[in-house]
Amino acid sequence: MPIPHCPYLPESESGMTYRSLTDLRGGDPELFYHTALRYGHCLWQGGHAGRAILAITRALYADVPEGAAVLQEWPLPYQALHWIVAQHPSEAFPGNPRISFQHQATRLRGEREALRRARAWAVWALIRTAKPELPGDVAQAVKEPTFQQIEQSLVEHGHANEAALWRGASASASGLHL
Numbered sequence: 001m002p003i004p005h006c007p008y009l010p011e012s013e014s015g016m017t018y019r020s021l022t023d024l025r026g027g028d029p030e031l032f033y034h035t036a037l038r039y040g041h042c043l044w045q046g047g048h049a050g051r052a053i054l055a056i057t058r059a060l061y062a063d064v065p066e067g068a069a070v071l072q073e074w075p076l077p078y079q080a081l082h083w084i085v086a087q088h089p090s091e092a093f094p095g096n097p098r099i100s101f102q103h104q105a106t107r108l109r110g111e112r113e114a115l116r117r118a119r120a121w122a123v124w125a126l127i128r129t130a131k132p133e134l135p136g137d138v139a140q141a142v143k144e145p146t147f148q149q150i151e152q153s154l155v156e157h158g159h160a161n162e163a164a165l166w167r168g169a170s171a172s173a174s175g176l177h178l
């Protein structure tokens with residue numbers, strides 16, 4: 001069964017590798033963002049859902065200015081991440097993405113920490129709606145935020161339209177409203 005094209009990601013090039021991103025490190029953030037989305041799509045279509053999520057997350061965490069032209073065509077990839085998790089044919093991910101984003105949200109440090117944490121919790125919430133059967137990390141004693149707290153954090157730290165993009169990602173893909 002062929003893997004479906006993700007309608008929320010740009011077309012990829014065959015033969016993209018991790019070097020597609022590492023060669024851009026420290027360069028133009030808009031080019032890095034777009035390339036990370038394309039590379040994530042390449043990985044998804046190659047049957048590597050876990051690695052695709054990681055590549056797309058690199059785009060999400062990239063320091064792209066709010067008014068960047070690339071964001072007009074390819075908004076922050078909340079919808080793409082939700083779609084990939086929802087479309088994955090099973091719960092058998094190479095690593096549980098719900099736990100991964102929970103860990104990112106509680107362990108991220110450094111530059112733009114508050115924004116990156118807010119985005120990690122936002123994706124964590126999307127994964128919970130896409131695949132509610134994926135377990136969280138019960139060993140990590142952390143108080144999970146409510147959807148309202150996540151939204152408030154995105155409003156405080158994110159782009160002006162970011163909370164709306166996040167809410168729309170789940171609503172359009174699943175009929176659920178955060």
